[in-house]
Amino acid sequence: MADSTQPLSARAKFAVTAGKAAAAVSRAAGRGSGSVIGGKVALRVDPELLARLAGHLDVVLVSATNGKTTTTRLIAEALRAGGPVVSNALGANMPAGITSALSGGAEARYGVIEVDEKYLTTVAEDVHPKIVALLNLSRDQLDRAAETRMLAERWREGLQDSKATVVANADDPLVVWAASSSANVVWVAAGQEWKDDAWSCPACGGVMHRPDDTHWACGECGFGRPAPTWVLSHGQVIDPHGSAWPIRLQLPGRANQANATTAAAVAATFGIHPQVALQRMESVAAVAGRYDVVSYQGRDIRLLLAKNPAGWLETFSLIDPAPAPVLLSVNARGADGTDTSWLWDVDYTRLAGRPVAVIGDRRLDLAVRLEVANVDFGVYDTLDQAIAQLPAGRIEAIANYTAFQDLRRIVGN
Amino acid sequence: MSTSGLRLVWVYPDLLSTYGDQGNVLVVERRAQQRGLRVERVDVRSDQPLPTSGDIYLIGGGEDRPQRLAAERLLRDGGLTRAVENGAIIFSVCAGYQIIGHEFINDLGERQQGLGLLDVISERGTGARCVGDVLGDIDPQLGLPQLTGFENHQGITRIGPAARPLAQVRLGNGNGTGDGTEGAWNGTVFGTYMHGPVLARNPQIADLLVKLTLDVNALPPVDDRWYEALRTERIAAATAPA
Numbered sequence: 001m002a003d004s005t006q007p008l009s010a011r012a013k014f015a016v017t018a019g020k021a022a023a024a025v026s027r028a029a030g031r032g033s034g035s036v037i038g039g040k041v042a043l044r045v046d047p048e049l050l051a052r053l054a055g056h057l058d059v060v061l062v063s064a065t066n067g068k069t070t071t072t073r074l075i076a077e078a079l080r081a082g083g084p085v086v087s088n089a090l091g092a093n094m095p096a097g098i099t100s101a102l103s104g105g106a107e108a109r110y111g112v113i114e115v116d117e118k119y120l121t122t123v124a125e126d127v128h129p130k131i132v133a134l135l136n137l138s139r140d141q142l143d144r145a146a147e148t149r150m151l152a153e154r155w156r157e158g159l160q161d162s163k164a165t166v167v168a169n170a171d172d173p174l175v176v177w178a179a180s181s182s183a184n185v186v187w188v189a190a191g192q193e194w195k196d197d198a199w200s201c202p203a204c205g206g207v208m209h210r211p212d213d214t215h216w217a218c219g220e221c222g223f224g225r226p227a228p229t230w231v232l233s234h235g236q237v238i239d240p241h242g243s244a245w246p247i248r249l250q251l252p253g254r255a256n257q258a259n260a261t262t263a264a265a266v267a268a269t270f271g272i273h274p275q276v277a278l279q280r281m282e283s284v285a286a287v288a289g290r291y292d293v294v295s296y297q298g299r300d301i302r303l304l305l306a307k308n309p310a311g312w313l314e315t316f317s318l319i320d321p322a323p324a325p326v327l328l329s330v331n332a333r334g335a336d337g338t339d340t341s342w343l344w345d346v347d348y349t350r351l352a353g354r355p356v357a358v359i360g361d362r363r364l365d366l367a368v369r370l371e372v373a374n375v376d377f378g379v380y381d382t383l384d385q386a387i388a389q390l391p392a393g394r395i396e397a398i399a400n401y402t403a404f405q406d407l408r409r410i411v412g413n
Numbered sequence: 414m415s416t417s418g419l420r421l422v423w424v425y426p427d428l429l430s431t432y433g434d435q436g437n438v439l440v441v442e443r444r445a446q447q448r449g450l451r452v453e454r455v456d457v458r459s460d461q462p463l464p465t466s467g468d469i470y471l472i473g474g475g476e477d478r479p480q481r482l483a484a485e486r487l488l489r490d491g492g493l494t495r496a497v498e499n500g501a502i503i504f505s506v507c508a509g510y511q512i513i514g515h516e517f518i519n520d521l522g523e524r525q526q527g528l529g530l531l532d533v534i535s536e537r538g539t540g541a542r543c544v545g546d547v548l549g550d551i552d553p554q555l556g557l558p559q560l561t562g563f564e565n566h567q568g569i570t571r572i573g574p575a576a577r578p579l580a581q582v583r584l585g586n587g588n589g590t591g592d593g594t595e596g597a598w599n600g601t602v603f604g605t606y607m608h609g610p611v612l613a614r615n616p617q618i619a620d621l622l623v624k625l626t627l628d629v630n631a632l633p634p635v636d637d638r639w640y641e642a643l644r645t646e647r648i649a650a651a652t653a654p655a
């Protein structure tokens with residue numbers, strides 16, 4: 001694929017130019033990077049543009065509920081060992097944003113593309129990926145998204161006819177079910193702390209049994225955990241030969257070690273050695289502001305994004321131990337989903353014993369949630385008021401999507 | 414109430430806990446404990462028999478396929494029906510609400526038999542999904558303040574003569590029948606479309622369930638400051654022009 005550098009047709013070239021012009025206008029008007037609007041214009045001019053732009057690339061698609069932006073970044077860093085990479089690094093992960101990102105990739109060898117879960121199948125049809133990396137699937141944005149199992153079913157149907165190698169998390173039953181329609185799967189034991197969307201067997205509806213921390217199997221039909229060839233174990237990647245390679249990321253947390261393990265498995269399919277891949281991943285310090293430590297009002301604040309119950313759970317496991325102060329911010333605007341009931345699926349008792357300050361549009365929903373969890377907290381109207389009340393120490397600020405963007409804007413990140 | 418304390422049964426969290434309805438369990442548990450009651454919480458998965466000696470049974474919402482499976486397993490188990498005969502309280506939400514009625518439309522588009530514990534029949538609406546904040550007046554017989562909740566469903570539920578609407582909506586859709594009714598109740602059996610979760614938005618309903626269990630008219634007060642602040646905000650948000 002990489003050597004078939006067919007020149008773009010006149011129409012495709014015009015579409016790319018039109019898209020770039022629209023993006024420039026959008027940027028000038030102060031509407032962000034303009035990548036999405038640019039992609040929309042370009043796709044209108046040439047609906048097959050995405051397929052054309054990807055034609056000369058070895059494409060990796062990355063999809064999941066959580067961790068896809070970070071994993072995309074880690075894979076991109078690893079693959080740069082093998083040649084130039086084009087990627088939608090800023091997380092614009094629907095067809096327009098992807099088109100816009102790829103339009104800058106004429107010289108690239110690899111396309112590493114984060115895809116929204118709902119668009120995975122359609123984008124895969126357009127770009128003929130070599131690799132599809134699937135990390136996890138869990139509840140997210142309840143009032144908008146399709147049901148979680150329906151998404152898995154859509155993946156399953158889409159992957160059935162794909163020639164791609166699927167690199168999939170053996171520890172997430174929904175992902176395993178989706179991936180196992182494919183003829184060629186590399187199973188990665190990447191772990192999955194969140195289990196509440198997979199107690200019911202995706203294949204038959206039977207009750208899932210979990211005899212220990214690792215294994216799972218349906219009590220009815222026997223659908224169970226496949227044997228992995230790549231394993232995350234105590235901060236090391238175990239490759240298919242059984243060799244262990246230490247993960248030394250700047251990014252914190254178990255979930256990012258899982259992302260690195262998947263990224264190493266993807267890189268290996270392109271002949272990049274895990275040691276080389278993992279070393280390259282060490283350069284990643286923050287991804288679109290996530291994990292950044294900023295200085296604001298004389299305080300250090302670490303910015304952490306958690307959009308759904310599974311994300312909050314992984315975040316609680318990486319924050320500094322008590323008595324490190326914690327700031328929580330939750331909104332329920334369009335991009336967040338307007339229903340806040342997911343807060344009740346997050347185990348906030350994990351914050352007991354810490355100083356907790358609460359802000360955001362839906363701080364009162366969070367206040368009731370924390371009251372019921374018997375966690376001490378204070379509620380504040382603004383970030384400045386909140387941090388003035390928090391005791392000394394680096395503040396772990398955890399926010400959902402638009403609340404995170406608000407935080408970044410306020411602290412000037 | 415059983416001698417061991419208040420026995421709170423969460424029905425089928427493996428199938429029916431998609432929309433944060435676990436919060437209803439947590440709110441009842443917390444508010445009962447704050448009144449000095451010892452709470453025994455029993456989470457019953459769908460491959461386990463339902464105890465028949467519980468005091469309060471909470472059934473949550475869920476996706477379409479798990480709803481079908483839950484109804485099949487509850488019907489086969491029979492424990493919930495015996496629990497109601499023993500005087501237990503049932504509080505059900507959305508998919509759970511439909512299941513305890515006479516019938517509903519399942520994910521295969523078929524009519525499916527429910528438990529018949531509440532005189533309601535559900536079907537699937539053909540219009541837009543009902544999503545958003547709801548405000549309503551609760552049945553005066555229950556003596557409770559305004560109902561606030563969040564709805565997210567496509568169901569239509571019609572109430573038969575043996576049940577009464579839980580509330581009359583001022584804003585939102587509720588049962589989706591166009592007559593402004595929301596939820597249903599009869600004796601100790603309650604159903605609602607309200608998420609939020611509904612007992613976090615309406616702690617007085619949680620207290621009602623505890624009072625019915627203890628057969629008392631009042632409970633010692635607890636600090637409702639944050640609940641009241643949230644209620645005031647959500648009621649104002651529901652009534653504000655979009």
Ligand SMILES: [Zn+2]
Nearest residue numbers: 201204218221
């Ligand atoms: Zn099964």
